[in-house]
Amino acid sequence: MYNILRALLYRLWVVSTFTLFGSFLIFWFYGFIVALVSLILGIIGILYNAQDLLLYYPNDPPDSRVFVLQPSTFKLPYESIKIKTKDGFKIHMFLILQANDSHRKPSMIFFHGNAGNMGQRLANVSGFYHKLNINVLLVEYRGYGLSEGSPSEQGLYIDAQSAFEYIMQRSDIDHSQIIVFGRSLGGAVAIDLASRPEYRDRIWALIVENTFTSIPDMARVILKWKCLSWLPMFCHKNKYMSLSKMRAVRCATLVVCGSADALVPPSMGRALLVRCGAAASRLAALPGAHDDTWTCAEYYPELQRFLALLPPHAPPHALSAVHVV
Incomplete structure (x- = not known):
């Protein structure tokens, strides 16, 4: 907790200083009560917007x-692409x-984690390319890597739809x-x-790895503050309510998780699977793995087994149930 507060103060020291200075001026001209109210509102505003700093790490x-x-670093053939999203930002992909018959192979759209850029995931993508024999489209969210804009929950959703x-x-x-x-x-x-609804029937398969049920749930896991259970949902700037979706x-x-993941509890992966509305779903809980499941x-054998269960060129409703927990 101390490290989190220190990081916030370091990154928001200008705003924090301005808030304190403004509250002092208000106290001087309008008195204690007005100054106290303005200080509290300023702190609430800082904490609300600071949630982005705790979630998105594009500079790490x-x-x-x-x-x-x-990708050429890993001897992968590639195109570097920039597209304009629905709301006007250019994102990099x-x-x-595949060198042969790419139009006959499955294609994966790859959404990376909250830090760094897509180039840092290329070792894993090389494994997908060679071991799963698939095409891969890597998406760099707005505010990450060479993409324009700043990250936000709705913005990342739009980036995914545009990709x-x-x-x-x-x-x-x-x-x-x-x-x-x-x-x-x-x-x-x-x-x-x-x-x-406009996309779900056009997607052949979904694979999620080391992911969470929601950001409010993760806040309670990481911070361990009991008061967070009473915090209204509108106080969370980023929600990512995956469990309900x-x-x-x-x-x-396919839900992949590490059985020893100290950050995202494996129970969240199981909860996602139980709530899944798909007829065909599977859990791969890798023994002893933390957040390094892909190593x-x-x-890769787990992913190969999952993809082998899917009939080629079949719409989602034609899949047979393979629910494994």
Whole structure:
């Protein structure tokens, strides 16, 4: 908790100083009561907006906004793409296509976690490319890497929708085999996309990894403040209510988690699976894994087994149930 407060004060010292100075001036001209009210409102405003600083880390490590590792580093063929989102921001993406018959292979839309940029996920993507034999579209959210704008919950949802619409316009992609993948925060983005009526029947499979039920739930886990249970929902700037959205998911779903994850409790992954509205769903709880599930020996075999259960070129309603907990 001390480290969190120290980080907030360091990053918000200008705003905090202005709030204190403004409250002093109000006290001087209008008295104690008005000054106290203004100070309380200022602190509430700071804490509300500071939630973004606790969730989004696009500058970690510090050069993440100016340097994005290229897929060629891993000998992957790729296109560097920039598209304009529905609300006018340009976001950066990498499209990595299989060298042969890319239009016959499944394609994954990859949504990364809350820190760094998509280039830092290329080692994992290389595994997807070579071991799963799929195409991969990596999406760099607004405010991350070389994308414009600043991150926000609704903004990330729009980025995901824009990326999906882009890949559905490609003639070298099989539109009936679209996999939506998200890790950590990206899992919440993927679940939102897969739960929307205009997209859910167009998605072949959903894979979420080390993701949470909601941000309010994560706040209670990390901070361990009992008072957070009484905090009204409108006090949370970022909510990412994945648990409630899982009821609307219709495509085959794989939930991956580490059995020893100290940050996101594995129980959240199980809760997501239980709430899932898909007829075909599966849990892969990797023994002893933390937030490094993708480095485990059983990681890619688990994904291979899941994808092998899905009939090729089949709409979601044609899938057989493979519910495993």
